[in-house]
Amino acid sequence: MELIRPDTRFDFIGKRKFTVWVSAIAILISLGSIFFHGGLRYGVDFAGGILLQIKFSQTVDISEVRNTLGAMGLKDAMVQNFGEENEFLIRVEKASEDLEEISKTIQTSLQGRFKDKILEVRRAEVVGPKVGKDLKTKAIWAMGLSFLGMLIYVGFRFRQFSYGLGGIVALIHDIIVTFGAISIFDLEFSLPLLAVIMTIIGFSINDTIVIFDRVRENIKKMRKEKLETIFNVSINETLGRTILTSGTVMMVILILFFFGGPVIHDFTTAMIIGLISGTYSTIYIASPTVLLWHHHITLKRRR
Amino acid sequence: MLKSLRWKFILYAAITLFAILLLLPTITSQLPSWYTKVIPADKIHLGLDLQGGMHLILEAEADKAVESYVERIKNNLKDDLRDRGIPAGKVEREKGDQIVLEVSGEKGKWEKLLSERYSAMHELSASEIGGGIWRIILVLDSKQADQIKKSAIDQALETIRNRIDQFGVSEPEITLQGTDRILIQLPGIKDPERAKSLIGRTALLEFKLWDEEGDLEAALKGNVPEGDIILYQRVVDPKTGGVRKVPHLLKEKTLMTGEVLKDARVALESQFHEPYIALEFDDIGAKLFEQITGANVKKRLAIILDDTVYSAPVIQERISGGRAQITGRFTTDEANELAIVLRAGALPAPVKIIEERTVGPSLGQDSIRKGILSTLISAALVALFMVFYYRAAGVIADMALLLNIIFILAALAIFRATLTLPGIAGLVLSVGMAVDANILIHERIKEELRWGKTIRAAIDQGYHRAFITIIDSNLTTLIAGILLYQFGTGPVRGFAVTLCIGILANIFTAVYITRWVFDFLTLQVKVKQLSI
Numbered sequence: 001m002e003l004i005r006p007d008t009r010f011d012f013i014g015k016r017k018f019t020v021w022v023s024a025i026a027i028l029i030s031l032g033s034i035f036f037h038g039g040l041r042y043g044v045d046f047a048g049g050i051l052l053q054i055k056f057s058q059t060v061d062i063s064e065v066r067n068t069l070g071a072m073g074l075k076d077a078m079v080q081n082f083g084e085e086n087e088f089l090i091r092v093e094k095a096s097e098d099l100e101e102i103s104k105t106i107q108t109s110l111q112g113r114f115k116d117k118i119l120e121v122r123r124a125e126v127v128g129p130k131v132g133k134d135l136k137t138k139a140i141w142a143m144g145l146s147f148l149g150m151l152i153y154v155g156f157r158f159r160q161f162s163y164g165l166g167g168i169v170a171l172i173h174d175i176i177v178t179f180g181a182i183s184i185f186d187l188e189f190s191l192p193l194l195a196v197i198m199t200i201i202g203f204s205i206n207d208t209i210v211i212f213d214r215v216r217e218n219i220k221k222m223r224k225e226k227l228e229t230i231f232n233v234s235i236n237e238t239l240g241r242t243i244l245t246s247g248t249v250m251m252v253i254l255i256l257f258f259f260g261g262p263v264i265h266d267f268t269t270a271m272i273i274g275l276i277s278g279t280y281s282t283i284y285i286a287s288p289t290v291l292l293w294h295h296h297i298t299l300k301r302r303r
Numbered sequence: 304m305l306k307s308l309r310w311k312f313i314l315y316a317a318i319t320l321f322a323i324l325l326l327l328p329t330i331t332s333q334l335p336s337w338y339t340k341v342i343p344a345d346k347i348h349l350g351l352d353l354q355g356g357m358h359l360i361l362e363a364e365a366d367k368a369v370e371s372y373v374e375r376i377k378n379n380l381k382d383d384l385r386d387r388g389i390p391a392g393k394v395e396r397e398k399g400d401q402i403v404l405e406v407s408g409e410k411g412k413w414e415k416l417l418s419e420r421y422s423a424m425h426e427l428s429a430s431e432i433g434g435g436i437w438r439i440i441l442v443l444d445s446k447q448a449d450q451i452k453k454s455a456i457d458q459a460l461e462t463i464r465n466r467i468d469q470f471g472v473s474e475p476e477i478t479l480q481g482t483d484r485i486l487i488q489l490p491g492i493k494d495p496e497r498a499k500s501l502i503g504r505t506a507l508l509e510f511k512l513w514d515e516e517g518d519l520e521a522a523l524k525g526n527v528p529e530g531d532i533i534l535y536q537r538v539v540d541p542k543t544g545g546v547r548k549v550p551h552l553l554k555e556k557t558l559m560t561g562e563v564l565k566d567a568r569v570a571l572e573s574q575f576h577e578p579y580i581a582l583e584f585d586d587i588g589a590k591l592f593e594q595i596t597g598a599n600v601k602k603r604l605a606i607i608l609d610d611t612v613y614s615a616p617v618i619q620e621r622i623s624g625g626r627a628q629i630t631g632r633f634t635t636d637e638a639n640e641l642a643i644v645l646r647a648g649a650l651p652a653p654v655k656i657i658e659e660r661t662v663g664p665s666l667g668q669d670s671i672r673k674g675i676l677s678t679l680i681s682a683a684l685v686a687l688f689m690v691f692y693y694r695a696a697g698v699i700a701d702m703a704l705l706l707n708i709i710f711i712l713a714a715l716a717i718f719r720a721t722l723t724l725p726g727i728a729g730l731v732l733s734v735g736m737a738v739d740a741n742i743l744i745h746e747r748i749k750e751e752l753r754w755g756k757t758i759r760a761a762i763d764q765g766y767h768r769a770f771i772t773i774i775d776s777n778l779t780t781l782i783a784g785i786l787l788y789q790f791g792t793g794p795v796r797g798f799a800v801t802l803c804i805g806i807l808a809n810i811f812t813a814v815y816i817t818r819w820v821f822d823f824l825t826l827q828v829k830v831k832q833l834s835i
Contacts, residue, residue: 157775191725195794198802199729202784241743
């Protein structure tokens with residue numbers, strides 16, 4: 001079976017004057033949304049606070065739950081139905097020291113308010129302000145260092161710094177766009193979304209290297225051609241694989257998106273955007289970066 | 304079979320068999336006993352987010368251990384100054400690790416005392432403030448302070464371990480995280496609130512004397528006599544259930560602590576069958592207790608746990624034999640908890656829960672079920688798609704993917720890695736990359752065939768070329784994974800572990816095992832056409 005005819009020659013690289021604007025606008029919208037929302041909306045994992053998922057044995061009115069919390073002085077607490085009518089998600093964002101106490105009081109007051117209905121705590125997360133901050137800084141450091149590691153390895157394997165740089169610039173593009181999507185859809189940045197970001201990094205760099213590898217091979221075969229042409233041929237030659245791989249992964253994520261239930265909805269939403277960006281960035285960010293470097297640095301040096 | 308093919312087959316089959324054997328303990332618990340003697344019985348551990356349970360991170364306030372150490376030194380110093388007849392005004396602890404004292408009289412005398420017996424305290428400053436009174440500020444040696452902090456953490460870890468062991472949780476995990484944090488994982492726990500109060504309790508048992516002469520009324524108004532403190536007793540009214548706080552005026556000095564305890568058990572009082580706690584002291588404790596009771600007959604001795612007075616009986620006579628009891632209208636649960644914490648010993652420093660994640664058992668099962676279901680559906684779809692698109696070669700790829708997953712799970716079992724939700728994300732990424740590796744190889748072989756190569760040459764070239772790509776992309780991701788593991792914490796690490804294992808399994812299955820199948824088909828079976 002052939003998905004892409006072997007002699008296919010789309011002019012991907014030639015469109016880069018146009019797509020650079022697409023990328024710029026995407027990044028601008030992403031950063032703008034993050035800025036407009038006053039930063040990302042961090043979940044309890046990062047901001048510190050309380051998250052309780054509770055289930056009553058019978059149906060309970062959500063406004064009653066809100067009132068009970070309000071009477072405790074927790075007016076900022078967010079209460080939402082979770083799945084069923086008798087199941088609620090309660091979120092209190094607070095960087096306070098006595099969160100354990102508050103969490104306990106919420107549970108006892110709710111049980112006290114609905115005495116005849118058994119309250120089951122299905123999930124309780126209490127994260128102190130220091131823990132969330134630690135997690136954030138450690139995660140940023142770990143990712144920064146892994147970027148550096150990839151930059152060095154790719155630069156070494158491809159004998160050119162620019163390939164490593166292209167890969168990393170594409171990664172940064174993907175992360176910004178994914179964060180932008182998280183901000184635009186007003187998703188809460190919590191641990192599962194951190195996992196999305198890490199997955200996107202893995203996927204994107206994998207995609208980039210597959211095409212760079214073909215470029216490396218073709219440079220030897222097509223010594224007389226311009227680097228632009230070589231990139232274009234390489235992207236076309238690997239197009240079948242790109243569509244198959246990205247398509248398969250996208251299919252899986254779409255299944256999870258539609259059938260995975262509310263728990264992983266945020267997770268899959270961010271993943272879809274990240275996947276699209278990761279595939280796009282290989283062709284329109286990573287490759288043009290290498291070309292740009294080649295024109296402005298490598299060629300000038302030779303003169 | 305060709306010799307090289309046969310040897311590879313034996314090797315790959317052996318590895319696969321071994322992986323399956325490693326996985327069996329995870330799948331079934333009904334294995335014969337000889338089995339677990341030969342094969343490691345380690346199972347894949349599901350993280351608490353998947354199986355339900357409680358995850359706690361405690362922070363030990365190690366500074367408090369230093370404070371109480373300096374406090375003890377200060378008390379000793381006070382006694383020593385009195386014993387040696389050195390006139391002293393103020394002797395107080397300041398800023399946690401400093402002692403300020405004002406002494407007068409012969410300078411050589413106190414200098415000798417300080418240098419002989421208090422060398423752990425450095426003199427920060429000494430100045431005459433007039434009238435022959437010297438004001439001296441001592442500070443605890445910083446190395447010594449660090450030592451105290453470190454041993455406080457170690458001891459806290461040990462104590463908490465003891466308490467949890469006695470509480471009875473299967474497969475608890477209690478480890479040090481960084482320098483002053485303790486990570487506790489209690490899978491499948493039923494009563495998280497009780498576990499928390501058991502773990503978090505300082506459980507410092509102290510014996511102090513009542514101040515018989517002091518004026519409690521005046522003290523409550525803020526006029527606490529020098530060297531005294533007020534502590535409260537919680538008294539529950541049996542009729543209304545209301546709690547009253549009864550103040551006690553006590554001598555600040557602690558005569559004895561729970562350190563000398565040998566045992567603590569719950570016993571039932573004979574008259575009303577109320578539970579109380581029977582204490583038994585070790586030899587040193589027994590002697591000390593005998594001394595204290597002998598010297599203070601007819602006085603009241605308060606028994607204090609974590610700054611709450613439990614009882615303050617009058618000492619009727621010298622008590623030998625090293626036994627005492629704590630009474631105080633306990634419920635059986637309370638009494639059991641107290642006995643556990645007393646037996647396990649006090650925490651040298653108070654701990655604070657800075658992170659708690661509890662997942663109820665029902666939610667844990669829910670997420671496992673949903674996770675398995677959606678994984679199976681997507682896996683089936685991917686497998687079907689590969690066969691649809693690549694025909695016979697797709698079957699080979701599917702087989703490789705299945706082996707890939709078996710290897711990853713076997714590795715997780717043998718490394719005792721814990722599978723968490725972020726871990727599953729890492730797994731999904733590595734399986735995605737495995738699919739990609741198969742696609743890369745197949746597309747390349749097709750390309751080579753198009754260029755008119757023979758089947759053998761196309762397979763050789765296809766694998767050779769795709770191998771370079773797969774190695775580069777997988778190694779790059781592996782490097783990222785290793786660095787994420789090295790520098791990340793908790794969830795980041797969970798992701799990195801499965802990713803790294805997955806990549807290694809991927810290179811083995813996608814490149815080596817499928818290659819063997821292709822070689823077998825072309826060299827042994829000698830197929831004429833490649834269904835790809």
